[in-house]
Amino acid sequence: MGRNIRKRRSPLAVKVVAASAAIALGGGGLLWAQMNASAHESNDAAQNYTKAAAATVATIACPDVGQKLTNVPANAKQGVATELANLDKQITEAYARLASTRQAQANDANFVQNAIVGPLKEKRSATIDRIRIDITRVGGTFDSSLAQLAACTTQSVNQTTAGQGGGQNNGGQNNGGQNNNGNNGQASAAPSASASAPANIGGQAGNGPVAADFVDITKVAANVQGKPQNGAQASTGSFTTRCGVNANKNHNTDNVIVAPGVTNGAHHEHDYVGNQKVNAFSTNNSLLAAPSSCQNQSDLSAYYWPVVREQDGSQEFDANALGGGKEGNVGKIITPVQAQIKYVGSPASKVVAMPQFLRIITGDAKTTTNGLANANAHWSCTGFENKVQLTQQYPICPKGSQVVRTFAFQSCWDGVNIDSANHRTHVAFADPASGVCPNGFKAIPQLTMRLVYNLAQPSIVNGQVKNAYAVDGFPEQLHKAATDHDDFISVTKNNLAAKIANCVNTGRKCQ
Template identity: 65%
Template sequence: MGRNTRKRRSSMAGKAVAASAALALGGGGLVWANFYASAHESHDPWAGNRTKAAATQVATISCPDVGQRLTDVPGQARTEVDGELANLDRQITDAYQRLATTRDAQTRDASFVQNSILQPLKDRRAAIIDRIQLEINRVGGNAPDRLDGLAGCTASPAEWQQTNGGQNNGGQMDGGQQQGGGQQQGGQNNGGQNNGQQGGQNSGGQAGNGPSAADFVDITKVQPNVPAKPRKMRNASVGTFITRCGVNANGSHNTDNVIVAPGVKNGAHHLHDYVGNQSNDAFANNDTFAAAETTCQNQQDKSSYYWPVLRVQDGTQDFDQNNDGGGKEGNVGKILLAKQAQIKFVGNATSKVVAMPQFLRIITGDAKAFTNGPGNANAHWSCTGFENKVQLTDKYPICPAGSSVVRSFAFQSCWDGQNIDSANHRTHVAFADANGRCQNGFKAIPQLTMRLVYDVPAPVISNGQVKNAYAVDGFPEQLHKAITDHDDFINVMTGNLNSKIANCINRGQKCQ
């Protein structure tokens, strides 16, 4: 069940990103851009078509996520298709860089963004989409015709893409458990913030690409929004298994993502923390993982747990200030090390669990949720002392004195029983429904939950500006929004550890 991970060609587009940042702040950070756009109808991935006002303030580039539409790609085509999807990401990054560094040209020419950025981007995307369709069809697959309509992108102001109060269609944090189909309230309105003010000449942040003051909320002013846990049934699996893998004190970082872009350097366009498996990079395969060292105390746990780093934008720069995925792509500031990283597997409220398959891959959350919309978002932000009362999806919390920032993740806990991955890296796993049941013949597996705790200097908001902001790393066009937080897992348990975890949970024991 291994993956074909032969190295593929490297696009020159990635190298062009560095050269495009002609106007910069600090260590390669980007400045904002505006332009006078003609009123027109354009694709809005959140709510259909909206009319854009003339003389609008452009903040970012929004493109349909082609990869999420590919639910059935033959195995023989996966390598080339993944490579082409990575090329699409490079093109968006390159176009965003051009948007951010051509401010003068945009103010002089109302058609500059459309003619010089969006139309060339559409043409380049169309060529890659054609190649993806040809590759799928070449090996006997059936590429969806609707891909042809995904080439066009829009240049959009930050305020027109907003989440609806933290709504999270991907699932709902429930006191350490994740239940599908819920909504999470309180992120947008309860804190008294006004997302309509996110425009302006820039969108805040040390590099000019966010976050803005409207991305933060005083958690003490948010109404409780955590729902009650689902009632446990007679056959529930109520045990827990904790694995201790550290907090990445050895500084294991890279900007790759071997799940979505195998064989592609800087496939994530942002920096990850890694704990557990110490051989995770763009070119790792199952054999690499199985032979690797691990930071986990249990040496049978060689799994890879990785997430985007958290930075405080205090005016300093870190080691990657001049690197792709770092300062060159707007990810700036001092990297914060989590002071706690709890990794725990829990059970199911209605049934026993089956052991996870070795090399299972799961991504929870969506690194592109700001432009994709909240359908796959699974971000949960809170503060110590508030976790059972308030969970935020689209806001960063400002915690009171003595309280720490908490990022929580509860992964999909239903598995199709056959595949360790899928073409869009989502359809082989799913969230349980609101009652904790797996649907469509999926099987309950131990649910991975993670809790990362940080000492973060409290941001200060004054006159609509945020000082000492903090934010997760992300794709540059995502503007460092809290909703884009995500987490990745590759199961590399060796020996009988997968069975041991399932048995522990099914017996109601607390194990480690």
């Protein structure tokens, strides 16, 4: 589209040092590498393994085909979405094989390429070709260069530690003082992976997080800059909708936006508030007919995000299920103690009402292998939110402080589409310095969320993290903080969308 509209993030977003990774996901269940070398144990049991395999492959990195699809005909969308979900499933299966064959890898330097990466490329080639057929048979145009995205690579532990820092400025996206290498505010106290550290020690399930994924927030320099000044046409009001914290434990591992009709399309658990009947098979009509957890019953919007878990050894309800324990998402699911959902205005202009069924995804669940171009995670602690926001690490909060996740969604809409083929190009972030939307886009009320958690305080002992917590994610993404993301479908009744816009435009605080 000629603009970096997909890559801009809110002014809060600041990246801190990239985290290191560790994995092991066994076939049919979970295996800790080198027989239980977990993040809650000493390094001693894994020392011999580490010396023999210091450069062990940490994860599989595959090009994200879905992000390259910008024009899919309506009649092909369901077929394409199904095939994209198949690509995710193939990566998950390959990652499981990678993690369960460590001895074979140690014995044969070509094992990963011959037995895992090579066969994965063949499967992906066939799937991408089916996407081509789905698009072209209804008259669409397929970019033949996408066939080159079939090949995957592998990342070592050190690559997942340091391979994401460079070149994330993205044409002026220097949000809140972020410098070009993405490490402004890096805390020197944060441990990092090295060739002498065990390659597979991260987390209760063996696929993260690791010590370098955490940082003492009191040791991070302030990195939050001010917001743009309000102009003469600024829309300064707000609308707060109260929808609860998912105390009723409404969870599933679907994602109807990116994988409609595909069970377990997300490969991780979500919390749902607002609309209470959201799953892979939801339709616009079923969303309109569903109950809502919101106090304002005209708000039927779907608000959902990956759950946070304490990796305390607990066996949750999904310990033996896909999307849960079978895919490396383990530990006790923690319900937020607060969930504030608020729509705010633009510093540069009035806003137009959100269209019915508008879909927005903010952040990227695959930053460990995609890179940080679309990352939009914000982690902080109560008492620090106006000073420090983290993207690439989880905060260790001081005693009496709570962990805070904040989301600031795209606030510019193309005025036509309620979704796009890659679920990004129909919306955009405003310029972080001026608040102005890109050419051709209109300002809409900006959806913001603030989730607060009571979590056990992590600590780093002998290079390992105790009391670790992490967001759910795709297993090969290693539970990195930067993979945090949020999903939204706007569904309203009784002219609520217009009322929200009116409150924002007239400077009122409504709820």
